[in-house]
Amino acid sequence: MYQEAWQTMLTAEHIVLVSHVYPDGDTLGSTLALYAALVDAGKKVTHYNHTLTLPQIYDFLPGFSKIKSSLPKSFDVVVSCDCSTFDRLKIPQGEYQLINIDHHITNTYFGTQNLVVDRFTSAGMVVYELLKANHVEINKACAICLYTAIADDTGFFLYGDIDELTFSIVAQLVKCGANPKEIASKVKRREPLSKIRLYAYILTHFELHEDGTIATVIIDQEALLATGASRNDTKNIINILRTMVNVTIALMILEEKEGGYKISLRSKDINVSQIALEYNGGGHKTAAGFEVAPCNPKLLRDEIVKKIKRIHNV
Numbered sequence: 001m002y003q004e005a006w007q008t009m010l011t012a013e014h015i016v017l018v019s020h021v022y023p024d025g026d027t028l029g030s031t032l033a034l035y036a037a038l039v040d041a042g043k044k045v046t047h048y049n050h051t052l053t054l055p056q057i058y059d060f061l062p063g064f065s066k067i068k069s070s071l072p073k074s075f076d077v078v079v080s081c082d083c084s085t086f087d088r089l090k091i092p093q094g095e096y097q098l099i100n101i102d103h104h105i106t107n108t109y110f111g112t113q114n115l116v117v118d119r120f121t122s123a124g125m126v127v128y129e130l131l132k133a134n135h136v137e138i139n140k141a142c143a144i145c146l147y148t149a150i151a152d153d154t155g156f157f158l159y160g161d162i163d164e165l166t167f168s169i170v171a172q173l174v175k176c177g178a179n180p181k182e183i184a185s186k187v188k189r190r191e192p193l194s195k196i197r198l199y200a201y202i203l204t205h206f207e208l209h210e211d212g213t214i215a216t217v218i219i220d221q222e223a224l225l226a227t228g229a230s231r232n233d234t235k236n237i238i239n240i241l242r243t244m245v246n247v248t249i250a251l252m253i254l255e256e257k258e259g260g261y262k263i264s265l266r267s268k269d270i271n272v273s274q275i276a277l278e279y280n281g282g283g284h285k286t287a288a289g290f291e292v293a294p295c296n297p298k299l300l301r302d303e304i305v306k307k308i309k310r311i312h313n314v
């Protein structure tokens with residue numbers, strides 16, 4: 001499958017690489033690594049992302065400034081990285097070939113070619129294997145992007161099924177020019193003040209349920225306004241509640257600007273993607289999410305807590 005996908009890219013007229021809405025380090029790192037490799041191979045490539053304001057912590061990634069928020073007039077091949085469903089791409093259906101590169105267990109295989117490896121902790125690992133299988137040289141730009149993708153999706157090697165393969169890949173990337181210390185300080189030590197204020201809000205407003213095994217927090221638009229936090233600042237911020245010793249599942253209910261709520265679930269080991277699936281969402285075993293229409297967030301929280309109790313017996 002790796003050979004076929006690379007051949008499709010090499011014979012394309014104009015490739016559009018797509019990272020998902022509200023991008024993280026994995027989707028940006030994977031697509032920008034491909035961008036570096038394909039430009040090196042002399043291909044015409046556009047990197048598209050629907051989100052207008054990209055998270056600044058990733059601005060050091062080679063190619064970041066070339067990301068476009070509009071699609072070119074014509075293109076024949078689309079490559080998406082780290083998108084579990086087609087609607088995360090925010091592009092219209094069309095006559096193009098679609099290569100779906102991902103690692104989500106809930107991926108819907110929406111591509112004409114699907115490179116989905118759900119045992120990998122990041123899409124970056126799939127891209128690495130794709131390049132390696134096709135004997136593509138990993139240049140420095142590629143190495144920086146892939147290292148960031150893999151590190152970011154494991155919380156800088158804190159969670160996910162991190163194994164020998166993960167470390168053998170990152171060792172190669174360091175050999176090819178990725179600097180772990182530099183990347184870590186760019187991604188982990190440049191938090192905006194608004195995000196720190198949002199942390200303060202969460203730490204003073206969370207609630208515990210079921211003998212302290214489930215932690216929940218509701219963040220409404222008012223809280224975002226008061227802290228000055230952007231939608232980007234809310235990303236993965238729920239992880240802080242999971243660090244508590246007795247907490248097995250952490251849950252965040254975030255009110256969207258457009259109305260409705262985005263729910264994020266995190267666990268230490270319990271499969272929360274199962275709960276997300278019940279609400280037509282998706283994700284991974286220990287990190288999943290879903291969206292719901294406008295409702296009473298407190299009632300929604302109680303319902304989810306009840307569901308967790310029923311499914312997982314916590």
Ligand SMILES: [Mn+2]
Nearest residue numbers: 026082123153
């Ligand atoms: Mn990912």
